[in-house]
Amino acid sequence: MSYDEVAAKFLDCAAYAKWPASKANAVVEMVRKLEMVPDVRKLTALLG
Secondary structure, three states, X not given: OOHHHHHHHHHHHHHHOOOOHHHHHHHHHHHHOHHHXXXXXXXXXXXX
């Protein structure tokens, strides 16, 4: 699967779980640029 396909699947699952779209999109964008994230605690905070 491509990154975009995986991201779309994640967003579908997040919507089913009733996550706010802004939170789910923030996760997708942060993972897209993961190698440039200075502190992964920001990512884990979004997932918590």
